Amino acid sequence: MTDQPCMRCKENAAALVVRTEPLCRKCFTKYVHTKVIKRMETFRVRNSAPDQQRKILLPISFGVSSVILLHVLDHHLKNQKAKTGRTGYVLIVLFVDTSSVECLAQRENLLSQCQERYPDHKYASAPLHDVFSIQSPEHKSLLGLVSEMDLEPEADRTATEQLSALMKSLTSATARADVISTLRTRLIVQYAKLTGCEGVLWGDSTTRLAEKTLAETAKGRGFSLPWQIADGASPFGVTFNYPLRDVLKKELVAYAELSEPTLLPLFNDSSSNTQQPSMSSKNTTIDNLMEQYFESVEENFPSIVSNVVRTTSRLEPSQGSASESRCKLCSMPVSDGRFGIHGWGGDQQDGLENLSAERSHGLCYGCTRSIPQAAASRNLSG
Amino acid sequence: MPPTPCAICRTNRALILRPKDHSKLCKECFINVFETEIHHTVTTNNLFNRGEKIAIGASGGKDSTVLASVLKTLNERYDYGVELILLSIDEGIKGYRDDSLETVKRNAKQYDMPLTILGYDELYGWTMDQVVEQVGKKGNCTYCGVFRRQALDRGAVRLGVKHVVTGHNADDVAETVLMNLLRGDLPRLSRTTSIVTSTPSASNDPNSHTNIKRSKPLKYAYEKEIVLYAHHKNLDYFSTECIYSPEAFRGSARALIKNLERVRPSAILDVVRSGEDMAKLVPGADESCGGACSSQVPAAEEEEGGCGSSNGRNAGGKMASMEAHLAQNEVAAENGLEIEITMNGVNGQRHNRQDGGTASVVNGKKGRAKGQAFTPRKAPKQQVMGQCKRCGYLSSQEICKACVLLESLNKNRPKNHIEVSSHMQEETNGEVHNVTRG
Structure with missing residues (x-):
């Protein structure tokens, strides 16, 4: 790889290949800087x-x-x-x-x-x-x-x-x-x-x-x-x-x-x-x-x-x-008050109690998946 | 340790770890929950109308077999008042379809439903085995998918049916969402997440095969639960995967879905939810009503990708060719931008550093396209649906995808379909025809 000349300056030896283009260290640095500054x-x-x-x-x-x-x-x-x-x-x-x-x-x-x-x-x-x-x-x-x-x-x-x-x-x-x-x-x-x-x-x-x-x-x-x-x-x-x-x-x-x-x-x-991809799904x-x-x-x-x-x-x-x-957790705007994981096509429960309890918690779908306890504690007591 | 009781009835011993939420259930409760959820999907989405005749797209595989069984059960239990029939497509893949079609024939008896089998050879003059012989194993899933889509609609018309249900499950939908993100295809992402699609009629002909409603009652059902249900109900299905492997994007997305499910069981459903939400954020989606109405039924896909076969062992194909195409665009765009800047000074004298005239024109064009992409939120071009000039099927192009594919296939096979005006040529052609046929 080092034998190739840099495709941009044509002077130095290429240090690496960037998206099919062999580049020298200097031109590669410039390449990264240009992309950021743009x-x-x-x-x-x-x-x-x-x-x-x-x-x-x-x-x-x-x-x-x-x-x-x-x-x-x-x-x-x-x-x-x-x-x-x-x-x-x-x-x-x-x-x-x-x-x-x-x-x-x-x-x-x-x-x-x-x-x-x-x-x-x-x-x-x-x-x-x-x-x-x-x-x-x-x-x-x-x-x-x-x-x-x-x-x-x-x-x-x-x-x-x-x-x-x-x-x-x-x-x-x-x-x-x-x-x-x-x-x-x-x-x-x-x-x-x-x-x-x-x-x-x-x-x-x-x-x-x-x-x-x-x-x-x-x-x-x-x-x-x-x-x-x-x-x-x-x-x-x-x-x-x-x-x-x-x-x-x-x-x-x-x-x-x-x-x-x-x-x-x-x-x-x-x-x-260097992170070991731990294969235990836990x-x-x-x-x-x-x-x-x-x-x-x-x-x-x-x-x-x-x-x-x-x-x-x-x-x-x-x-x-x-x-x-x-x-309440991620602060993202939630359209039409669709808080929680209930009350949509993929939710197969008819119970409306879940729905209103969950909506009142004010967590979006994604946050409810991560913090299901908020909903669960209400359900068990109610 | 005493046996764990079922989480629902609390009496029977739990035997099933439910894939969707890892709850422990007994066999009866699992079957009941599974059926109730499909019923819930059917009723909340108003999928069926009383008196409607519905064709189940049946392949003999687990999904469509479970669909047929569940719909029969629910139709009787809740009195939907619909008439259910089976419609099978024979792609002509030896060793795959022969056996699975036998399964469908048994299903027809078991469920007491009339069955119609339509062959690709009958519809298109080509079996899939013949297609593969001609185009090779790469890309054959495209042919299969395009042909099958139309085949079901054509079959539905023959049977006088306006509604076809298919066995697409939650895994399939989630896979399609990820696949379309990987392919960068937002319009298709927004169309394929919908539970009901239709090919709206472009003509007034009531017998036109462009007015067929499609729905996926198993859209929210996990593949693993479908397998469990089939197993515990002792359903007669044919379990094999298509012998032709899926293209790379789908294979890649499928592998990802399987891993996600392992890490978080709800992930499949969560991807489906994300897909539904994102469909509303695609520029141009629901534009006519300002995004307020979601009642609009999206147009069905002209092409719905390949089959759902599950191993991603071939890594090349479409991903590699798309990569090459995109990389080319990037280079062109970069050069194109440079050209635009220099143009201010040189006033129309375009000189591309690398090569001459033609390239700079091409690059200039690409450059502009990329330039627009910098101004955020460019709406993708709206597709206008019309009819294929050859076969009348719904298409955004003048000639629909199936006819285009057929044309390329037929071009390479000397056949009696070739029309020749002069008598002389007809004679010579006839000879060739005889030779190849003989």
């Missing part, structure tokens, strides 16, 4: 008033994608500054610490190492249980949910206790992963609003977005896909953008390997590649399944992966969805 057009210098800095939140998990996004955007900002004397936006980097609820081989001090390497941005870390203590309008619904579940009737529990009570009530690995990621998104949105950010930049690659499309479909969250895949307004009052949406996961992995100086010390150990989650699936599809059919994402981005949010009532 997606950042709305954040050009000319789109921001000199006296008002636009702030955007960049959640970082120390996986390959989010670290590379920070790296590329740091570069982007430096270029803006060099060219125009100012930048089109500032970044606030947020790490959500989920170590209390999931086992991750987390290295120490990754955040401060990032800060050392990219010192121009603000950095913050928040534990997942903050989602219960940050005051916001949606905050009440979440507290209401936990107390309704009657896990522990004391009202004055700490946020940590509330989180662990909620997690303890979940019965499957899929449900735990689902609830953790839902809470994480909530916290990130709360934090963005709290710090005056107009939007969130997510690190999802093409491959990750395709995984998410099929995983959310499998979890009964198809209704919320228009808000989870497309760039632009989210239903939460901040914008969502996915600048890595045109870069495949394997390309990001290659980028990390070729980076100079290397980015490797900034990643946490449990990078997805610990496998729907997300794991889709990750494995698209890893193989990406290998031979990268354009099919991009096509899934491109197609799903065309789904339109239902009309008037902004004013619709929200799910």
